[in-house]
Amino acid sequence: MSTKPLALVTGASRGLGAAIAEKLAASGFTVALNFASNEAKAAELKAKIEGAGGSAVLAKFDVADSAAVDAAIESLTAAHGPVACLVANAGITIDSLLMRLKDEDLDRTLDVDLKGAIYCVRAASRGMMKARAGSVILISSVVGEMGNAGQTAYAAAKAGLIGFGKSLAKELASRSIRCNIVTPGYIQTDMTGALTEAQKDAILRSIPLGSLGSPDDVAEMVSFLASPRARYVTGQVIGVNGGMYI
Ligand code: NAP
Numbered sequence: 001m002s003t004k005p006l007a008l009v010t011g012a013s014r015g016l017g018a019a020i021a022e023k024l025a026a027s028g029f030t031v032a033l034n035f036a037s038n039e040a041k042a043a044e045l046k047a048k049i050e051g052a053g054g055s056a057v058l059a060k061f062d063v064a065d066s067a068a069v070d071a072a073i074e075s076l077t078a079a080h081g082p083v084a085c086l087v088a089n090a091g092i093t094i095d096s097l098l099m100r101l102k103d104e105d106l107d108r109t110l111d112v113d114l115k116g117a118i119y120c121v122r123a124a125s126r127g128m129m130k131a132r133a134g135s136v137i138l139i140s141s142v143v144g145e146m147g148n149a150g151q152t153a154y155a156a157a158k159a160g161l162i163g164f165g166k167s168l169a170k171e172l173a174s175r176s177i178r179c180n181i182v183t184p185g186y187i188q189t190d191m192t193g194a195l196t197e198a199q200k201d202a203i204l205r206s207i208p209l210g211s212l213g214s215p216d217d218v219a220e221m222v223s224f225l226a227s228p229r230a231r232y233v234t235g236q237v238i239g240v241n242g243g244m245y246i
Helices: 015-026 039-051 066-080 103-131 142-146 152-175 197-205 215-226
Strands: 006-009 030-035 055-060 083-088 134-139 177-184 237-240
Touching (some): 006 066, 015 039, 015 055, 066 103, 083 215, 103 134, 103 152, 134 215, 142 152, 142 177, 142 237, 152 177, 152 237, 177 215, 215 237
Parallel strands (some): 030 055, 177 237
8 A cells, every 4th residue: 555645536537637636646645536438538647647756546437426436435445545635626517598407407417516526525534534634625616606697507516515515624623624615717628618719708808817727726726725734724615716706
């Protein structure tokens, strides 16, 4: 068993999760790279981390499948020790006006973005409680704080993470487990790649710092929250949004 602490990053094959995983590997964690289907991308990232002297393992599972989450975290824990840092980052958007929102799209959004995070935290917290240590970081969104027309289901899931995370911080603080919620603004990834130029221009006008964020901007904050430098920070909602929501 490696002596490095284990960090599990869900949705680590691309976008924010990949940047977060790289940063945590560079700061000394063995990083479990979770993904849903994009094995080639996750394997590429594993090789990149190892090439830079870090350690990573692949962890393919659907965060919305609670039995799969339990089994994966049990086997990761058996091989690498308890999860010391969990970054619940996996997420999807299925945008639709409420009038046209289909039941299956609402269910899938809540299942992946909200319940998926809860399943992962519940499973990882067993080992954290025994270890009386751990850091949980939930990746919510500025949309969960300020709302966005056409994203009611996504906003509900992301706002749900804030209530969940604050409650968790209160529930687990006596075991020295911290939980914080990061709310990114508009960050350049596949998720925002589908925006039209007109949509991007409108978004840029709403960002005081005048640019979209990069995955590294979010990874820097997560890396701080995962580290002992944030030992006295818990239950906080921390925006990485260029001032878009103040
Ligand atoms: P992305 O580029 O679309 O990547 C999504 C990641 O989640 C991929 O690794 C994907 O795996 C994984 N994933 C999706 N469904 C999953 C499931 N059921 N089980 C396990 N993994 C799953 O997204 P992103 O832009 O990096 O966003 C990451 C997180 O940040 C999301 O929670 C998102 O809501 C949040 N966020 C993003 C922005 C932004 O501007 N980009 C802003 C605010 C918040 P595969 O590659 O295998 O599909």
